[in-house]
Amino acid sequence: MNHEELSPADDPSETDRPGESDEGAAVLPFRVRFRKNSAAAPVGEDGSVYVDPDEIELPDDEGTDDEDEGPREGELVDPPPSKDVLTPAEKRAAKSAARKPVLPEWARSTDEFKAVATWAAGHYCMVSAYHAVRAPLYVGKVAVYAPRGAWRWSNGVRRWVFDSEGAPFRAAAARDEDIEEYLKLTRVRNARVRLRLIVATIAATVLIVAGTLLAVALSSFLWWSTVVAVLMLLGQVGMPADQRLIDPARVRFRHRKLSADIVTRAFVAAGLTRPDQGLTFPRPITQEGNGWRVVLDLPFGKTFTHALKAQEQIASGLDAAMTQVFLDRDPSSARRVSMWVAKEDPLAVPVGKSPLITTDRVDFWKPFPWGRDERGNEVMVTMLWLSLLIGAVPRQGKTFSARTIALAAALDPHVRLYVFDGKASPDWRKFDKVAHRIGFGIAPYNGIDPVKVLIAALRELKADVESRYQRLSELPVSVCPEGKLTPELSRNKSLNMPLTLVVVDEVQEYLQHPEHGGEILDLLVYLARVAPAVGVSLETSTQKPDDKACPSVLRDQHQARFSLRVGSWQVSDVVLGAGSYSEGLDASRLLKSHKGVGLLKGMSDDSGIVRTYLVTGEDADRVLTRARALREQEGTLSGSAAGEVQPAGEASDLLADVAAVMPATAAKLWSETVVDRLAELRPEIYGPWAEMEQKAKATQLATALKPYGIETGQVWLKTEDGSNPNRRGVKREEVLAAMAARKRSAS
Amino acid sequence: MTLLAASSSPALPLSVVAVLAALAALSGYALLCAVSPFARCKPCEGNGKTRKRGTSPKRGWKTCRRCKGNGLRLRIGRRLFHTTRATGEATRRLHKAGTR
Ligand SMILES: [Zn+2]
Numbered sequence: 001m002n003h004e005e006l007s008p009a010d011d012p013s014e015t016d017r018p019g020e021s022d023e024g025a026a027v028l029p030f031r032v033r034f035r036k037n038s039a040a041a042p043v044g045e046d047g048s049v050y051v052d053p054d055e056i057e058l059p060d061d062e063g064t065d066d067e068d069e070g071p072r073e074g075e076l077v078d079p080p081p082s083k084d085v086l087t088p089a090e091k092r093a094a095k096s097a098a099r100k101p102v103l104p105e106w107a108r109s110t111d112e113f114k115a116v117a118t119w120a121a122g123h124y125c126m127v128s129a130y131h132a133v134r135a136p137l138y139v140g141k142v143a144v145y146a147p148r149g150a151w152r153w154s155n156g157v158r159r160w161v162f163d164s165e166g167a168p169f170r171a172a173a174a175r176d177e178d179i180e181e182y183l184k185l186t187r188v189r190n191a192r193v194r195l196r197l198i199v200a201t202i203a204a205t206v207l208i209v210a211g212t213l214l215a216v217a218l219s220s221f222l223w224w225s226t227v228v229a230v231l232m233l234l235g236q237v238g239m240p241a242d243q244r245l246i247d248p249a250r251v252r253f254r255h256r257k258l259s260a261d262i263v264t265r266a267f268v269a270a271g272l273t274r275p276d277q278g279l280t281f282p283r284p285i286t287q288e289g290n291g292w293r294v295v296l297d298l299p300f301g302k303t304f305t306h307a308l309k310a311q312e313q314i315a316s317g318l319d320a321a322m323t324q325v326f327l328d329r330d331p332s333s334a335r336r337v338s339m340w341v342a343k344e345d346p347l348a349v350p351v352g353k354s355p356l357i358t359t360d361r362v363d364f365w366k367p368f369p370w371g372r373d374e375r376g377n378e379v380m381v382t383m384l385w386l387s388l389l390i391g392a393v394p395r396q397g398k399t400f401s402a403r404t405i406a407l408a409a410a411l412d413p414h415v416r417l418y419v420f421d422g423k424a425s426p427d428w429r430k431f432d433k434v435a436h437r438i439g440f441g442i443a444p445y446n447g448i449d450p451v452k453v454l455i456a457a458l459r460e461l462k463a464d465v466e467s468r469y470q471r472l473s474e475l476p477v478s479v480c481p482e483g484k485l486t487p488e489l490s491r492n493k494s495l496n497m498p499l500t501l502v503v504v505d506e507v508q509e510y511l512q513h514p515e516h517g518g519e520i521l522d523l524l525v526y527l528a529r530v531a532p533a534v535g536v537s538l539e540t541s542t543q544k545p546d547d548k549a550c551p552s553v554l555r556d557q558h559q560a561r562f563s564l565r566v567g568s569w570q571v572s573d574v575v576l577g578a579g580s581y582s583e584g585l586d587a588s589r590l591l592k593s594h595k596g597v598g599l600l601k602g603m604s605d606d607s608g609i610v611r612t613y614l615v616t617g618e619d620a621d622r623v624l625t626r627a628r629a630l631r632e633q634e635g636t637l638s639g640s641a642a643g644e645v646q647p648a649g650e651a652s653d654l655l656a657d658v659a660a661v662m663p664a665t666a667a668k669l670w671s672e673t674v675v676d677r678l679a680e681l682r683p684e685i686y687g688p689w690a691e692m693e694q695k696a697k698a699t700q701l702a703t704a705l706k707p708y709g710i711e712t713g714q715v716w717l718k719t720e721d722g723s724n725p726n727r728r729g730v731k732r733e734e735v736l737a738a739m740a741a742r743k744r745s746a747s
Numbered sequence: 748m749t750l751l752a753a754s755s756s757p758a759l760p761l762s763v764v765a766v767l768a769a770l771a772a773l774s775g776y777a778l779l780c781a782v783s784p785f786a787r788c789k790p791c792e793g794n795g796k797t798r799k800r801g802t803s804p805k806r807g808w809k810t811c812r813r814c815k816g817n818g819l820r821l822r823i824g825r826r827l828f829h830t831t832r833a834t835g836e837a838t839r840r841l842h843k844a845g846t847r
Contacts, residue, residue: 171784174821174829179814179817182784
């Protein structure tokens with residue numbers, strides 16, 4: 001367009017317009033009302049092109065570009081529809097995508113079909129059994145309610161015959177003394193009653209005749225079934241409105257078929273949309289697994305987070321349990337919600353035995369199966385480069401879920417296992433077949449203090465981790481490209497850097513130890529923080545995730561969290577990490593029946609429900625036996641499992657050590673001999689004692705043994721040179737008696 | 748004395764019989780009111796027309812003023828029933844409105 005030609009001053013068609021100055025262009029008329037017309041008719045009556053005054057460039061506008069790209073008043077906000085038109089190919093593609101499959105999803109996939117068929121068979125078997133058991137109850141109900149039904153029914157017939165519906169109108173006419181109306185109504189009624197009486201008489205005659213004929217003609221079985229059917233019908237009529245003759249086998253899940261209407265109703269009830277707004281469904285509702293997949297778009301401005309907060313109301317609106325409704329974020333839009341509604345509570349359904357039970361070998365470098373999600377998809381996890389915290393109230397399957405991971409580690413012969421169980425439960429006992437270091441409970445047993453074994457093990461791990469960092473940085477780049485552990489390096493026995501899994505079950509028992517709790521906490525925090533990067537993973541579990549029993553300084557170091565059922569959403573947040581609740585992760589919503597079911601966070605990008613596989617004690621034993629055989633074969637059995645005596649922490653068990661250095665052949669020993677032998681046994685602890693003088697040695701031992709109630713008295717022993725055979729010494733029986741006494745008091 | 752003796756000789760005392768009879772009559776009348784609310788109009792004897800006084804039987808008929816020509820009137824019992832019910836409903840409504 002040439003604006004020079006079309007300026008208002010030059011255009012004769014514009015001169016008659018009000019408010020227009022002759023010079024033009026200086027004053028812009030306010031012509032909002034004409035805008036519509038101008039857009040519709042750009043050509044004036046005289047053939048000249050009509051130009052909206054608002055669109056005329058001002059003379060002082062130096063712009064030479066004709067395409068004004070800025071927004072202008074009066075322009076349509078939406079782009080013209082022509083720009084949106086799809087190409088024919090795009091149209092075809094869109095239509096193809098919108099096509100529904102010939103057969104539903106479940107009929108095409110064998111697995112799905114099997115699942116549906118199994119469900120249907122099981123469901124109807126259950127329903128039949130349910131009703132068979134209740135048959136006597138139904139008979140009783142019929143006996144009670146059939147007479148009442150008969151009365152109600154005959155009353156109904158009477159009301160119909162004598163036109164009871166008309167009675168209120170007749171009464172009204174009488175009340176108003178509208179005699180004309182009353183007479184009219186009465187005439188109508190009389191005619192009606194006459195006709196109905198005839199019909200009723202005929203019907204009654206037919207019924208009686210037919211009943212007699214049937215009684216004669218039908219076999220007695222058919223006759224009686226007819227009678228039973230009639231009685232049941234009458235019983236149903238006689239039932240109170242809130243009862244039914246045949247109980248439904250379960251409270252009816254009203255949306256057998258989940259429809260868009262039901263979903264919309266639920267979202268309206270949850271306050272996420274208004275009835276006039278509705279929802280949009282970009283995809284039809286389909287069956288998926290044992291439930292329905294619904295993809296929907298909330299109204300503009302409502303987000304997935306809103307839906308998440310209203311999950312309970314949505315569940316109520318769908319007439320389902322909250323555990324049946326799962327909301328997933330859809331990455332394509334903030335207002336799009338992908339919802340999965342389970343037909344039954346999927347979390348209460350046991351997930352079955354772990355495939356690990358029948359697996360020969362696991363590669364711990366790769367993810368291994370741990371459980372299934374709510375839809376039955378397998379959940380693969382890996383403990384590489386991370387530490388895992390498991391929290392739950394007792395008896396919810398915490399130890400079992402932790403053990404399944406440890407079993408996977410056991411089945412990889414190149415994984416070194418450290419297993420400590422603060423509760424000394426039988427669940428972890430069998431790990432002594434494979435574990436490098438192992439300890440149960442916190443009370444000393446058999447002369448071994450598990451707390452000290454744990455301290456020694458953790459110190460050993462700390463030293464190992466430090467050395468790994470050092471050695472990995474020193475390795476040539478060709479062997480260790482990124483300064484990180486590789487599968488090859490971890491399996492190289494000469495390097496001694498195997499993947500290591502440290503399991504501490506019921507960690508609060510150790511952390512609350514009055515003497516060593518602090519040191520254990522420091523060591524665990526260190527390990528959880530730096531060890532995973534060099535292939536040493538930590539798995540701790542606790543039933544008391546509070547700050548006293550399991551401080552946040554330790555919890556926060558765990559990247560991965562798994563929370564089974566806990567008491568409240570606050571505890572759930574403690575286990576899963578702050579802010580989990582607002583993300584929709586709340587383990588307190590899990591029920592007591594949801595054994596082994598928990599929320600996993602931080603293991604991979606998405607978090608969600610894991611129903612962990614079951615491994616019973618027997619199965620675990622079998623797996624561990626196989627794991628030990630595997631390790632023997634590979635020559636990787638080490639530490640405790642290989643029969644090595646586990647080192648105890650600094651304050652080692654003197655009594656046990658003394659007993660160890662006094663062979664059964666020696667009933668008594670001089671103190672100095674005992675000290676020398678102790679120094680040989682544990683030079684790092686008793687070495688300084690051996691360097692003392694003879695007298696000092698005896699005094700040292702006497703002081704050390706005094707707390708155990710052992711007195712070092714004069715002991716006579718034969719000597720080669722005969723010099724002073726009478727010295728202070730220890731009697732073996734006293735040591736054994738002291739150990740027995742300690743064992744008694746401990747148990 | 749004779750009255751006493753006469754009243755004590757039947758199975759029921761006379762007063763009871765009287766009350767029962769009254770009740771029976773009352774219920775019979777109530778039934779009548781329910782089934783047939785209208786009775787014949789008294790002034791016109793159900794004709795709907797009354798004769799003008801002092802005129803010949805052939806001409807002086809006029810429409811009954813009471814029943815307006817249809818020869819029927821609402822029974823007193825029925826009317827009583829209607830009024831009591833109406834007042835009852837009105838007081839109930841009033842009460843309801845008052846407690847609101
Ligand atoms: Zn009359």
